[in-house]
Amino acid sequence: MGDHYHGPATGVTRWLFTTNHKDIGTMYLWFSFAMFLLGGFFAMVIRAELFQPGMQLVEPAFFNQMTTLHGLIMVFGAIMPSFVGLANWLIPMMIGAPDMALPRMNNWSFWILPPAFLMLASTLFMEGGAPAFGWTFYAPLSTTYAPPSVTFFIFAIHILGVSSIMGSINIIATVMNMRAPGMTYMKMPLFVWTWLITAFLLVAVMPVLAGAVTMMLMDVHFGTSFFSAAGGGDPVLFQHIFWFFGHPEVYIIILPAFGVVSQIIPAFSRKPLFGYASMVYATASIAFLSFIVWAHHMYTVGMPVAGELFFMYATMLIAVPTGVKVFNWITTMWRGALSFETPMLFCIGFLVLFTLGGFTGLMLSIAPADFQYHDTYFVVAHFHYVMVAGAVFSMTAAVYYWLPKWCGRMYNESMGKAHFWISFIGFNITFFPQHFVGLAGMPRRIPDYALQFADFNMMSSIGAFIYGASQLLFLYNVVATIVAGERVSDEKVWDGAEGLEWTVPTPAPYHTFEEPPLVPKPAGTI
Amino acid sequence: MSSNTTAVPGHEKYYVPESSSLAVRATIGLVTSVFGAGLVLNDMTYGAASESSNSVWVLTAGLVFFVLTLFSWFRTAIRENLAGMNSGQLHQSYVLGMFWFIFSELMFFAAFFGALLYVRQFVGPWLAGEGEGGRMNALLWPGFEFSWPPVTTPQEVVGGVDAQAIANNGAFVSQEKSMAPADAHAWYAWLPMWNTIILLSSSATVHVAHTGILAGDRKKFNLWLGITVGLALVFLVLQAAEYYEAYVLFGLTLNSGIYGSTFFMLTGFHGFHVAMGMTMLLIQLIRSLKNNHFTATDHFGFEASSWYWHFVDVVWVFLFLFVYIL
Numbered sequence: 119m120g121d122h123y124h125g126p127a128t129g130v131t132r133w134l135f136t137t138n139h140k141d142i143g144t145m146y147l148w149f150s151f152a153m154f155l156l157g158g159f160f161a162m163v164i165r166a167e168l169f170q171p172g173m174q175l176v177e178p179a180f181f182n183q184m185t186t187l188h189g190l191i192m193v194f195g196a197i198m199p200s201f202v203g204l205a206n207w208l209i210p211m212m213i214g215a216p217d218m219a220l221p222r223m224n225n226w227s228f229w230i231l232p233p234a235f236l237m238l239a240s241t242l243f244m245e246g247g248a249p250a251f252g253w254t255f256y257a258p259l260s261t262t263y264a265p266p267s268v269t270f271f272i273f274a275i276h277i278l279g280v281s282s283i284m285g286s287i288n289i290i291a292t293v294m295n296m297r298a299p300g301m302t303y304m305k306m307p308l309f310v311w312t313w314l315i316t317a318f319l320l321v322a323v324m325p326v327l328a329g330a331v332t333m334m335l336m337d338v339h340f341g342t343s344f345f346s347a348a349g350g351g352d353p354v355l356f357q358h359i360f361w362f363f364g365h366p367e368v369y370i371i372i373l374p375a376f377g378v379v380s381q382i383i384p385a386f387s388r389k390p391l392f393g394y395a396s397m398v399y400a401t402a403s404i405a406f407l408s409f410i411v412w413a414h415h416m417y418t419v420g421m422p423v424a425g426e427l428f429f430m431y432a433t434m435l436i437a438v439p440t441g442v443k444v445f446n447w448i449t450t451m452w453r454g455a456l457s458f459e460t461p462m463l464f465c466i467g468f469l470v471l472f473t474l475g476g477f478t479g480l481m482l483s484i485a486p487a488d489f490q491y492h493d494t495y496f497v498v499a500h501f502h503y504v505m506v507a508g509a510v511f512s513m514t515a516a517v518y519y520w521l522p523k524w525c526g527r528m529y530n531e532s533m534g535k536a537h538f539w540i541s542f543i544g545f546n547i548t549f550f551p552q553h554f555v556g557l558a559g560m561p562r563r564i565p566d567y568a569l570q571f572a573d574f575n576m577m578s579s580i581g582a583f584i585y586g587a588s589q590l591l592f593l594y595n596v597v598a599t600i601v602a603g604e605r606v607s608d609e610k611v612w613d614g615a616e617g618l619e620w621t622v623p624t625p626a627p628y629h630t631f632e633e634p635p636l637v638p639k640p641a642g643t644i
Numbered sequence: 645m646s647s648n649t650t651a652v653p654g655h656e657k658y659y660v661p662e663s664s665s666l667a668v669r670a671t672i673g674l675v676t677s678v679f680g681a682g683l684v685l686n687d688m689t690y691g692a693a694s695e696s697s698n699s700v701w702v703l704t705a706g707l708v709f710f711v712l713t714l715f716s717w718f719r720t721a722i723r724e725n726l727a728g729m730n731s732g733q734l735h736q737s738y739v740l741g742m743f744w745f746i747f748s749e750l751m752f753f754a755a756f757f758g759a760l761l762y763v764r765q766f767v768g769p770w771l772a773g774e775g776e777g778g779r780m781n782a783l784l785w786p787g788f789e790f791s792w793p794p795v796t797t798p799q800e801v802v803g804g805v806d807a808q809a810i811a812n813n814g815a816f817v818s819q820e821k822s823m824a825p826a827d828a829h830a831w832y833a834w835l836p837m838w839n840t841i842i843l844l845s846s847s848a849t850v851h852v853a854h855t856g857i858l859a860g861d862r863k864k865f866n867l868w869l870g871i872t873v874g875l876a877l878v879f880l881v882l883q884a885a886e887y888y889e890a891y892v893l894f895g896l897t898l899n900s901g902i903y904g905s906t907f908f909m910l911t912g913f914h915g916f917h918v919a920m921g922m923t924m925l926l927i928q929l930i931r932s933l934k935n936n937h938f939t940a941t942d943h944f945g946f947e948a949s950s951w952y953w954h955f956v957d958v959v960w961v962f963l964f965l966f967v968y969i970l
């Protein structure tokens with residue numbers, strides 16, 4: 119053994135200077151959880167204001183800042199980095215690699231995130247307040263009418279983009295180049311597959327987002343007229359560019375979640391994943407389709423009818439590969455020896471609620487119907503079903519599933535189950551009524567509403583407080599596990615778990631697979 | 645399924661670097677630069693908070709620190725390679741990294757090309773009242789007619805910013821002029837065509853340099869790499885001359901409507917990338933001349949820079965087509 123393979127350094131420099139994928143994964147995970155709590159706190163402010171009709175707690179302008187920052191922080195600060203953290207921890211262990219392909223760049227990808235979010239959050243204290251134009255930052259709200267802090271918002275987005283691009287290049291290089299001998303593409307665990315495809319999406323669309331915010335920057339400071347009709351540009355151009363990024367972005371968020379669920383459901387069904395190859399092809403199809411559906415977010419801007427029709431049919435097509443996935447998960451459970459530990463509960467919660475979110479997505483894809491749903495709480499309900507019950511539930515499942523492997527200690531199962539049920543019930547109390555108020559016409563992003571929406575909004579707010587509180591239980595459970603959980607030493611923590619990460623000791627040593635393993639023939643996937 | 649009996653015994657160890665302060669230093673440099681740039685821009689647009697604003701110094705300090713860090717980062721990577729720590733597999737990671745980085749750069753340009761095509765194909769005609777999107781013309785921009793390159797902006801047609809029915813974010817000056825050749829006999833005076841010839845030749849010369857190093861002919865390599873850097877410099881000088889012409893003679897500026905916006909964004913970012921690519925090639929030239937770094941089998945620093953150079957060239961071909969010719 120060379121001198122490169124000692125244990126971790128001590129003190130703060132271990133974390134600042136690390137090149138170890140496990141350290142970096144841990145930092146990503148903790149950072150994203152901190153952002154989850156911050157974004158969640160903003161959500162609580164929103165729900166507190168909406169608890170009753172009329173102006174209650176905050177100024178309308180501040181309310182808008184809260185909705186904007188809530189969305190930005192949850193998407194870019196909580197969900198995306200959490201899955202990057204998971205990728206860092208798991209991909210090298212799953213494919214039998216000693217580390218990520220480019221370890222120093224890996225560390226850089228992480229460390230530019232905290233200052234970028236610090237810069238974003240600091241806009242709250244700037245003159246004119248934080249950005250208040252919604253997480254989609256449509257022009258001209260984000261150009262002509264933007265507060266001066268928009269400059270720092272733009273640069274924060276640039277840095278997040280740089281981080282994401284470097285992170286995905288690292289993942290692509292790792293998966294394409296670092297697989298252990300015998301780990302062919304079609305033997306890779308599905309989590310690795312979904313992340314590989316996600317990384318391609320990121321490399322393709324984060325630069326487009328950078329282009330969009332750069333045009334904003336030029337419009338604000340240099341008098342260009344990309345998004346101003348007076349000079350021959352068009353605000354709708356902004357929406358096209360934004361959603362060319364934004365639609366693949368929602369798959370960037372959900373595909374790794376699909377990967378997680380595809381690892382966990384087989385483990386607790388004690389059966390291999392049903393239809394492995396079709397899962398891979400479905401993921402690739404979803405990724406491809408994501409590039410040609412962007413304008414379904416823009417049905418009401420006055421597109422030509424041909425455009426409406428094209429984007430409507432293309433969007434509906436996505437239901438096919440997504441349906442393949444849902445049926446494969448259900449078929450995996452069919453006649454399996456099921457058990458319902460916390461990770462499995464969250465996965466089943468994911469399966470039910472994500473499917474519901476998918477169905478409302480199908481409703482929204484119908485262009486003529488969307489004219490009624492557009493920009494209502496129905497949309498808010500839809501995307502929280504896929505973002506929270508989809509991405510966040512699967513992320514939570516992942517933490518419960520792999521935590522024992524990471525730290526060699528078992529979490530408290532009854533507390534985990536309580537966390538699931540409180541989350542599940544709180545989530546549904548929050549967002550299910552929003553379908554109804556949305557269909558009845560309550561617009562999103564407003565601090566006040568008509569009286570007939572009062573009851574459902576109060577329910578939503580109570581549900582949100584319950585859901586929010588349950589995350590503190592999660593935090594407690596995780597910390598308690600790391601500090602004083604019951605020790606586990608089995609390599610295979612779960613009897614049904616398959617894959618290379620379950621062949622290394624528990625807790626996973628600081629360096630794994632310095633020598634590539636021989637990949638066992640069925641490789642846990644097929 | 646492929647056999648899994650081979651490869652493991654003879655497997656080369658993948659070099660995982662020691663913990664390193666490079667990433668944190670680069671973070672400090674990058675974030676300070678960006679924060680400084682934000683301060684400078686806000687001072688410019690919204691007025692500085694005080695007479696003695698330090699914004700420029702924040703930006704400068706950040707940039708200097710960032711460039712120095714990148715320098716030591718690359719130096720570290722080069723030293724590791726010279727020390728024989730890089731396996732073929734690590735080299736492949738670098739190859740993949742550079743390839744996908746270039747792909748991401750292409751997508752960055754795609755956003756601006758997309759904007760250009762959308763404006764020409766849809767926005768212009770709609771503003772002039774054509775088609776399904778044209779219904780607002782009579783209300784907002786009566787009298788606006790669209791052509792490409794546009795000779796005027798909707799704002800000018802209705803009588804300036806104060807006569808506009810909706811708000812805008814920029815006051816537009818002067819009339820625009822086409823950057824296309826005025827008449828056929830002036831083709832030899834048409835800078836973009838010369839720039840195209842120069843850039844295309846530079847792609848060829850960098851390739852000749854590559855064949856030189858592959859054959860182990862360092863003299864040939866240095867010569868043709870030097871010529872490439874020279875051509876890059878000429879391109880940049882001509883581009884600067886063109887900008888001068890546009891601003892001073894034609895009155896075509898960033899501020900003169902969508903034509904100026906797309907023109908300067910596309911050519912400007914391209915020019916910036918040319919400057920980056922030239923710097924990369926220049927550094928490779930210095931490494932070769934001063935330190936004798938490259939051999940016939942080991943010259944990835946040059947190879948990556950040359951890929952980047954070809955990418956810059958390809959982008960220019962599209963630019964020439966969509967910005968100048970069509």
